[in-house]
Amino acid sequence: MxxxxxxxxxxxxxxxxxxxxxxxxxxxxxxxxxxxxxxxxxxxxxxxxxxxxxxxxxxxxxxxxxxxxxxxxxxxxxxxHEDFIPVSAPDDRGKPIFSLPGTTDAPLPYLAYTATTFMGRVVDMILNSADAPYHLRSCYEADMAMLLMKMVVERYGVAWLPVSAVAEEIAAGRLVQAGHDTWTAQxxxxxxxxxxxxxxxxxxxxxxxxxxxxxxxxxxxxxx
Structure with a gap:
């Protein structure tokens, strides 16, 4: 240039x-x-x-x-620094439709990063170090956070996203955090x-x- x-x-x-x-x-x-x-x-x-x-x-x-x-x-x-959090679309009461850790009978639909991505490895690290059992059912994969965010807004499931990517959606009430802070990373x-x-x-x-x-x-x- x-x-x-x-x-x-x-x-x-x-x-x-x-x-x-x-x-x-x-x-x-x-x-x-x-x-x-x-x-x-x-x-x-x-x-x-x-x-x-x-x-x-x-x-x-x-x-x-x-x-x-x-x-x-x-x-x-x-x-x-930035927090990396699980998010879900809210129900009519403002609570997450899909909330970690899920249950055996109703595993959460999980919107995942492709395995080779950095953020996918961070999610794996969070899950591998979890204190409680979790129940997820992979239903969608993408290599970009913004694609996953759009799917979460459309109520397809739960995904981990950087706070900066979802700040506007959270402020507008279209997304909420889908688990307590032990499911997050910085x-x-x-x-x-x-x-x-x-x-x-x-x-x-x-x-x-x-x-x-x-x-x-x-x-x-x-x-x-």
């Missing part, structure tokens, strides 16, 4: 919810620059960063489902760059991040 520019690979949900506000903030802090955003799943975003096809990668992270990058080659910063929002990337726009933005007290440098990624 012409002029001051940066190419970003971002997770599908973050590209719709987090990224627009975040870019506006840094336009105000660093001046105008052009941005090309490619929405991608985590695997493709990591590949794009490793191959130099993007300047910046933004995605979710969980310590039990880590994104592994060589710390000698890549730097990371935590930008914020995700980090992280950005990564290649240390060797000399793009001056990226360097300006990264310096601005360094000067933002709410951002934390990532120290716990391991090389792959």
């Amino acid at each position: 012409p002029g001051r520019s940066i190419q970003i690979a971002a997770g599908h949900t973050l590209s719709l919810t987090f990224l627009p506000r975040w870019l506006k903030q840094f336009h105000q802090q660093t001046g105008d620059f052009n941005a090309r955003v490619v929405a991608a799943n985590v695997h493709d975003a990591v590949v794009a960063l490793a191959e130099g096809s993007c300047d910046l990668m933004i995605g979710y992270h969980h310590p039990l489902v880590p994104i592994l990058l060589d710390r000698d080659k890549f730097a990371g910063i935590t930008l914020g 995700l980090e929002i992280r950005c990564y760059r290649a240390i060797a990337n000399a793009n001056p726009t990226l360097q300006d933005l990264w310096q601005s991040l360094d000067n933002t007290s709410s951002c934390e440098h990532v120290e716990d990624d391991a090389p792959v």
